[in-house]
Amino acid sequence: MTPFAVVPTTxxxxxxxxxxxxxxDEHTGTxxxxxxxxxxxxxxxxxxxxPTGLMTNEKVPAWQFCGEACVIDVTARRDQAEPGSSFLIxxxxxxxxxxxNRPVGPGDVVLFRSDYSDTYYKPFPAGDRFVATALRKVTPGWPAPRPETMxxxxxxxxxxxxxxxxSMGPLPTLAAATHQAGGKRGMIWVECATNLGSLPVTGSFFVILGAKHSGGSGGECRCVAITDPAIAGELILRARGKQVADxxxxxxxxxPVVWPGWSAGExxxxxVSKVLNAFSPARGPYFAQTHMLDSHAGTHVNLPSFSLPADPDEIEKxxxxxxxxxxxxxxxxxKLKPAGGNTETMALNQAMGTTHLVDVRGLRGKAAFSEIKPGGPAISREFLEEHARDKPFRKGDVVVFFSGYSDDKLKPLPAAPAKxxxxxxPLEGKAEGWPAPTADAVAWLAEQGVSCLGTDGPTLGGVDPLQSQHVDWMAASKGMLVVEFLTNLKALEGKESFFLFAPIRIEGTRGGYGRALAVFK
Incomplete structure (x- = not known):
């Protein structure tokens, strides 16, 4: 594994x-x-x-990331194994x-609860109990399933x-066998989950929202469960029908999945993706990658603290x-006020709710732009008011701007000197930018009770640097979450859907990358 690091850059x-x-590393944390x-x-x-050895991260179907949680409690067996060994489920x-309870089957997410991470995942040196002392055969390992269970x-x-x-693999000798027993059958699973004791035995909707790395062996993720019976029940039914869009x-x-900035320093x-191991005899029978990336690469969320100053001193300097x-x-x-808040304390329910799709495709191809003043289509307050006459905005809606921009423009980087x-x-003013709301439009949506916005443009604010800054500050000052760089919104056209997003839980970050899914009807 590579050392985990968070380096402030801007x-x-x-x-x-x-x-x-x-x-x-892909296999860090949850x-x-x-x-x-x-x-x-x-x-x-x-x-x-x-053949399932070709089933990498981005090839796993969206429906497989969610379903009804079936929580199997093995907490009584957590520390009953010999030192260096796991209780075998x-x-x-x-x-x-x-x-x-009931038979398990298609559409279920079977979760083995031992409270192991709740008990032993701690800052070092106490954190050695999580893995290190078990590997040294000083303490028991975590309960994990036999290959036959898979x-x-x-x-x-x-x-x-x-x-x-x-790990899904038990100590000391069955880790590879258990992984291969499930993997060859096309199964996926979460490791290092926590808080499973908060879930009912059945009836909650469980979803894995993981980073989408090309060619990945899986990846870092956020796990979320919805326990409200009415909402969970409907989402479970849709997930069983594989009605899930990535x-x-x-x-x-x-x-081009990272913001290049208008100038150096922005x-x-x-x-960057790097293979750590590919089944080498020296390292072991597994494949894994590590990554270096901007915290807001790919599909990501901006918290208010992403755009706002942390304190008055930041403004002064x-x-x-x-x-x-x-x-x-x-x-x-x-007045723009400072704001705190970070990824680990983000209100998860704010980035989930009924998808309110706003089709702005008709605005594309009509904006003025030049190398002196880059430009893109403006989503005005008046445009949104007209839209609301037929489809009113409601408190709790996740409002998503559908332009088709990312679907059209996300292509491999061309060879130099092409751009x-x-x-x-678009940032150089040589092509039209992506549709973006005005700051007044964002303020009006906040007045309607909207607290989460999404866009299939790479940013909410567009290509004009002043407008983009004002849009970001407006959304942040209203306490809004902004999910940027969505794609595949056409899959939701004409459908009722429930939007789900959560960033990878990295201490001290102000939002960040993750996975957006929608469960549709």
Whole structure:
């Protein structure tokens, strides 16, 4: 594994926003495994090779990331194994649960609850108890299933699992066998989950919202459960029908998935993917990658603290251009106040709710732009008021602007000297930018009770630097969450849907990348 790191790269005083660069292994913190993590590709000639070895992160179907949680409690067995060994969860444990509750089957997410992470995931040195002392055979490991249990669940039609231990593989000798037993059957699962004790035995809607890495072995993720019976019940029914759309762009080295900035110092850190291991004899029978990326790469959310100063001192020390933009904003919209808040304390329910799709495709192709003044279509308050006459905005709606821009423009970076059509050409005023609301439009939506906005443009604010800054500050000052760089919104056209997004939970960040899904009817 590579060392985990968070490096601040842009501050409010430099650009009116905060950014961080991350170095993070796919299997850091709460994570999920794709079949390709332990199943070699079919042409490799390696033991256990098969077709699911080609099933990497971005190839897992969206419906497989969610379903009804079936919580199997093994907390009584958590510390009963010998030091260096795991309590082995056999098929008999699942059968006993089924006898008491109901049979598991397609559309279920089977979760093995031991409270292991709740008990032992702590800051070092106490954190050594989570993995290190178990590997040194000083303490018992985490409860985990036998390979036969994976086979039994697969026979029942279960495709998604999870547990709150460090790995789905039990110590000391069955880790690879258990991973391969599930992986070769196309199963995926979450490791290092936590708080499973807050869920009912059945009836909650569980969803894995993981980073979308091209060719990944799985990846870092956020797990969320909805326990409200009415909402969960409807979402479970839709998920069983595989009525789930992935709205996230794929992050890949040769795709323009990171903000390049208007000038040096404003850009996000480049997305870089590196293979850590590919079934090498020296490292072990698994595949994994690590990544260096901007915290707001790909599909991501901006918290208010992303755009707002942390304290008055940041305003005082800001560069002249930021102060000039701030004066213009405050003359029109009032005083900009500092804000705190970070990813680990974000209200998850704010980025979930009924999708309110606003079709702005008709605005494209009509905007004025030039190399002196880049421009793109403006989504005005008047446009939104007209839309609301037929489809009123309601409190709790997740309002999503559907332009088709990312679907059209997200393409591999061209060879130099050609420039990409996603960012470079519109930011230079050589092509029309993406549709973006005005600051007044954002303020009006806030008045309607809207607290989360989404767009399939790479940013909410568009290509004009002053307008973009004002839009970001307006949304932030209203306490809004902004989910940017969505895609595939056409899958929701004409459908009732429920929007879900959560960023990877990284301490101290101000929003960040994750996975957006919609469960539709």
């Amino acid at each position: 501050t409010f005083g430099r650009s009116g926003r905060h950014r961080d660069m991350l170095i993070i 994570q999920w495994d794709a079949p390709a993590h332990f199943v070699p590709p079919p042409d490799s000639g390696l033991p256990g090779a098969g 056999g098929p008999d444990v699942v059968r006993a649960w089924e006898k008491k 086979e039994y669940l697969a026979e029942r039609g279960v495709k998604t699992l999870g547990l709150d231990g460090a 709205l996230s762009v794929t992050m890949q080295d040769d795709l 850009e996000g850190g480049r997305y 800001a560069e002249p251009l930021v102060k000039e933009r701030l004066r213009a904003f405050e003359q029109r919209h009032g 990409d059509g996603m960012f470079a050409l």
